[in-house]
Amino acid sequence: MEESLLRVKEIGKHFGGLWAVNRASLDVARGSITALVGPNGSGKTTLFNVIFGLHKPDEGRVYFNGERIDHLAPHQVYAKGIVHAFQIPRLFYRLTVLDNMLLAARGHKGDGLLNSVVFRQGWQAQERELADKALELLNLLELDHLTLSPAGELSGGQRKLLEIGRALMAAPVLLLLDEPAAGVNPNLGRKIFERIELFRQRGLSFFIIEHRLEILFDFADWVYVMDRGKIAIEGKPEEVAKDSTFYKVYLGD
Amino acid sequence: MGVNWAQVLFNSAVTGSLYLIAAVGLTLTYGLSGFPNFAYAEFMTLGAYMGYFVVRQLGFDVYFAFIAAFLACGILGALAYRGVFRFLANRGANKIHLMVGSIALGFVIRYIIGDIWGWPATTFGIRWPGFDIGPLRVTDLWLALIFTALVLAVIMHLLLTRTKTGKAIRGISSNPELALASGINIERVTLVTWAGGAALAGIAGLFWGAIASLSPLLGWAMILPVFAVTILGGIGSFYGVLAAAFIIGLAENIGVVALTQLGLSTEYRMAIAFIILIVTLILRPQGLAKAFRRT
Amino acid sequence: MGLFVYSLDIIVFIGIFAIVALSLNLEYGFTGLGNFGKVAFFLAGAYTYAILMERTGIPFYLALIMAMLVSAGIGYLVSLPALRLREDYLAIVTLAIGEVLRLVVKTEDSIAHGVWGITVPPAIHWSGMSVLEMRMVNIGLVYFCLILCFIFFQLMTRSPYGRVLRAIREDEVAAEALGKNRVKYKAQVFMLGSALAGLGGGLYAQYMQYINPYMFLPMVTFTVWIMVIVGGPANNWGVLLGAGLVILFERGARIIKDYLLLPIDPINLQYILFGVLVIFLLAYRPQGLLKERQLETKAIEGVQKWKNRSSE
Numbered sequence: 073m074e075e076s077l078l079r080v081k082e083i084g085k086h087f088g089g090l091w092a093v094n095r096a097s098l099d100v101a102r103g104s105i106t107a108l109v110g111p112n113g114s115g116k117t118t119l120f121n122v123i124f125g126l127h128k129p130d131e132g133r134v135y136f137n138g139e140r141i142d143h144l145a146p147h148q149v150y151a152k153g154i155v156h157a158f159q160i161p162r163l164f165y166r167l168t169v170l171d172n173m174l175l176a177a178r179g180h181k182g183d184g185l186l187n188s189v190v191f192r193q194g195w196q197a198q199e200r201e202l203a204d205k206a207l208e209l210l211n212l213l214e215l216d217h218l219t220l221s222p223a224g225e226l227s228g229g230q231r232k233l234l235e236i237g238r239a240l241m242a243a244p245v246l247l248l249l250d251e252p253a254a255g256v257n258p259n260l261g262r263k264i265f266e267r268i269e270l271f272r273q274r275g276l277s278f279f280i281i282e283h284r285l286e287i288l289f290d291f292a293d294w295v296y297v298m299d300r301g302k303i304a305i306e307g308k309p310e311e312v313a314k315d316s317t318f319y320k321v322y323l324g325d
Numbered sequence: 326m327g328v329n330w331a332q333v334l335f336n337s338a339v340t341g342s343l344y345l346i347a348a349v350g351l352t353l354t355y356g357l358s359g360f361p362n363f364a365y366a367e368f369m370t371l372g373a374y375m376g377y378f379v380v381r382q383l384g385f386d387v388y389f390a391f392i393a394a395f396l397a398c399g400i401l402g403a404l405a406y407r408g409v410f411r412f413l414a415n416r417g418a419n420k421i422h423l424m425v426g427s428i429a430l431g432f433v434i435r436y437i438i439g440d441i442w443g444w445p446a447t448t449f450g451i452r453w454p455g456f457d458i459g460p461l462r463v464t465d466l467w468l469a470l471i472f473t474a475l476v477l478a479v480i481m482h483l484l485l486t487r488t489k490t491g492k493a494i495r496g497i498s499s500n501p502e503l504a505l506a507s508g509i510n511i512e513r514v515t516l517v518t519w520a521g522g523a524a525l526a527g528i529a530g531l532f533w534g535a536i537a538s539l540s541p542l543l544g545w546a547m548i549l550p551v552f553a554v555t556i557l558g559g560i561g562s563f564y565g566v567l568a569a570a571f572i573i574g575l576a577e578n579i580g581v582v583a584l585t586q587l588g589l590s591t592e593y594r595m596a597i598a599f600i601i602l603i604v605t606l607i608l609r610p611q612g613l614a615k616a617f618r619r620t
Numbered sequence: 621m622g623l624f625v626y627s628l629d630i631i632v633f634i635g636i637f638a639i640v641a642l643s644l645n646l647e648y649g650f651t652g653l654g655n656f657g658k659v660a661f662f663l664a665g666a667y668t669y670a671i672l673m674e675r676t677g678i679p680f681y682l683a684l685i686m687a688m689l690v691s692a693g694i695g696y697l698v699s700l701p702a703l704r705l706r707e708d709y710l711a712i713v714t715l716a717i718g719e720v721l722r723l724v725v726k727t728e729d730s731i732a733h734g735v736w737g738i739t740v741p742p743a744i745h746w747s748g749m750s751v752l753e754m755r756m757v758n759i760g761l762v763y764f765c766l767i768l769c770f771i772f773f774q775l776m777t778r779s780p781y782g783r784v785l786r787a788i789r790e791d792e793v794a795a796e797a798l799g800k801n802r803v804k805y806k807a808q809v810f811m812l813g814s815a816l817a818g819l820g821g822g823l824y825a826q827y828m829q830y831i832n833p834y835m836f837l838p839m840v841t842f843t844v845w846i847m848v849i850v851g852g853p854a855n856n857w858g859v860l861l862g863a864g865l866v867i868l869f870e871r872g873a874r875i876i877k878d879y880l881l882l883p884i885d886p887i888n889l890q891y892i893l894f895g896v897l898v899i900f901l902l903a904y905r906p907q908g909l910l911k912e913r914q915l916e917t918k919a920i921e922g923v924q925k926w927k928n929r930s931s932e
């Protein structure tokens with residue numbers, strides 16, 4: 073097997089006495105859409121939080137491109153190329169949709185203190201280019217008519233889209249999407265996954281948590297099923313769907 | 326010069342008792358409502374001036390002063406919660422807004438007190454003669470303070486472990502969602518805590534006013550060690566505060582001895598609490614308490 | 621003439637406090653940092669300036685720069701343990717440092733004569749200088765600094781950097797997940813904010829020509845907060861307006877005290893009213909008199925272009 077892009081090894085994370093993630097190991101292959109499913113509270117979001125650096129794991133390691141990243145802060149994980157879209161969108165609600173997008177941009181010269189005041193020429197053109205890129209993405213997500221509205225004025229589904237758009241704006245290598253299709257209508261949910269497929273074809277890799285299995289299983293290459301902090305089974309979507317443990321996990325034993 | 330260590334220890338107990346009474350309400354409301362209420366300083370000040378009012382202006386016995394301080398500050402605490410903080414929170418105020426609001430409320434109370442009773446420092450005009458117990462020089466007031474703190478500790482322990490409200494207070498500060506789900510009346514518990522905590526702050530202010538002197542800035546002068554106790558104890562934790570109050574009491578009193586021997590001013594006593602505060606934040610921001618949530 | 625000279629005094633004060641209020645606006649308005657010890661950095665600047673001017677022969681502008689550096693240094697040291705933690709810890713630590721610094725200058729006579737205070741030689745002086753001339757010189761100096769500060773703040777906050785600050789204010793975890801090192805940004809802002817509060821302090825000491833510890837009570841911090849909240853957090857023009865209004869109101873109360881007999885001392889009443897006003901503003905108009913404006917950079921041009929293209 074070729075070397076995986078992301079490797080999670082025996083990760084454990086506990087809150088008080090509860091092991092939310094309990095020695096979970098998994099791999100995300102380069103260029104794949106890998107899925108993580110499991111019942112509510114099984115530890116999926118917690119695992120994502122460990123990967124992108126919000127939580128320090130209590131045990132285990134995380135490798136990205138063969139490099140350990142489990143001790144890094146989120147902004148350092150971002151710098152490595154992993155970008156995370158939250159389960160509940162965490163937008164900057166008083167800023168415009170455009171500002172939300174621009175904030176995700178990588179290597180913006182204007183983000184530095186000195187550049188903002190003294191070397192202002194350096195980033196003006198960059199700001200223009202980034203705006204074009206943001207508008208293209210917003211167009212793709214059908215949000216371009218809202219570009220200058222505050223993010224707080226968006227509907228629930230639109231917020232979800234912007235959260236994903238922001239992650240795409242960050243030009244990531246690997247995207248962690250926590251329930252991208254939750255809370256949007258089925259049509260839009262499918263559309264989101266079609267976009268995801270589009271970006272996968274452009275070379276991005278995806279690691280996706282999703283409860284809408286009927287959509288997810290049409291797009292995922294590989295599925296991990298999580299149960300009480302552990303990986304219960306893994307496999308191709310059609311294999312997992314046939315597995316009896318899968319139903320046990322979901323229906324409770 | 327020989328140091329009377331027994332006396333230092335006793336003084337530490339006095340200081341610790343004062344901080345315990347002062348900080349209990351602060352830490353519990355901080356845990357429940359999620360922000361530090363800086364108007365706590367003025368709750369203490371009001372307690373002291375209620376004592377002044379009852380003892381000096383009405384000429385009543387000092388026991389009535391305690392009742393007056395307890396009741397007046399309790400009512401003020403409930404009003405502050407209902408009239409200011411819950412009001413602001415319902416209108417979408419964030420944590421910083423609430424903190425600013427508490428400072429604003431503090432100013433309102435402080436300047437009202439200043440206007441009524443004047444700004445110069447004053448006293449209750451009661452002498453508390455010292456007497457010796459073994460190697461210790463004590464006064465009735467100090468003994469009363471320690472006794473009050475002991476009673477408070479026992480009552481708080483029973484409250485928190487035996488009663489529904491007490492368990493709810495601990496439950497809400499460690500896990501609000503769970504508490505809500507389990508059918509605790511959060512609103513009532515919070516109100517009771519605000520009132521009770523402020524009442525205790527009033528008692529602490531009264532003691533301090535009786536021990537030293539009182540001015541409208543009394544509470545403000547005590548706020549630093551009280552916050553140090555709260556942070557060291559771990560926000561929202563009664564047992565943490567219990568330990569922290571006496572640790573800081575001890576540190577201050579040993580510190581005063583050390584300062585004297587180093588030839589420094591004992592005014593730096595306040596800086597000791599500050600140093601403990603900073604060191605706690607660097608080494609153990611969750612404080613002494615075990616259960617602590619961090620976002 | 622008397623009234624005219626008096627109004628010059630008000631103008632100087634507005635200028636000095638506008639600088640301090642702008643610095644708090646950077647911290648609180650744009651970045652969401654609750655600094656409740658603004659007076660500490662104001663004090664640090666004032667004392668640094670006063671001590672340098674009294675003891676050394678360095679030119680006043682160097683003393684002002686030193687005042688800024690010392691304040692920034694103290695700000696950095698103090699914020700270091702608190703910036704990584706929740707916002708309430710910063711509030712407590714800054715509030716505490718305000719008390720401790722005042723305690724130090726009050727207690728240590730060797731620093732600046734303790735409670736007796738320290739006299740500060742004027743920066744610019746010629747023999748036979750009148751009060752009027754002295755105030756005009758100060759207006760020139762203070763407003764020169766204020767204009768520089770204002771331009772600096774405007775450039776900074778209306779740039780991608782300012783956008784990052786606002787993002788940190790809105791949701792620092794989300795900002796961090798988008799690659800922004802929140803601790804670095806917050807530390808920069810805190811140092812800058814402290815430096816400019818220090819500048820305000822230096823100018824204050826130079827104008828007053830005498831300072832003592834009682835000039836640096838917590839009400840200084842509170843006054844600056846009112847300026848920001850009244851004027852409009854995250855709006856630099858609003859904060860200028862706020863500074864002007866609050867100083868005028870304060871002076872008004874003092875004048876009333878001399879001419880009017882009220883059942884309540886107007887100065888006490890003023891702070892009571894300020895407190896009530898702040899609570900009401902937080903409830904009903906947290907955006908202040910002048911609202912925060914959306915960021916306008918070159919990116920907006922791109923949006924216009926896009927709109928034109930798609931409407932064709």
Ligand SMILES: Nc1ncnc2c1ncn2[C@@H]1O[C@H](COP(=O)(O)OP(=O)(O)OP(=O)(O)O)[C@@H](O)[C@H]1O
Nearest residue numbers: 087090092110111112113114115116117118119159
């Ligand atoms: N910060 C936290 N503190 C304490 N417990 C937590 C925390 N975050 C998560 N948990 C607990 O860890 C467990 C796993 O939660 P997690 O959010 O990872 O589940 P999930 O699989 O993402 O569920 P869902 O499908 O509902 O999103 C839950 O029992 C949850 O209550």
Ligand SMILES: [Mg+2]
Nearest residue numbers: 116117118159
């Ligand atoms: Mg989840």
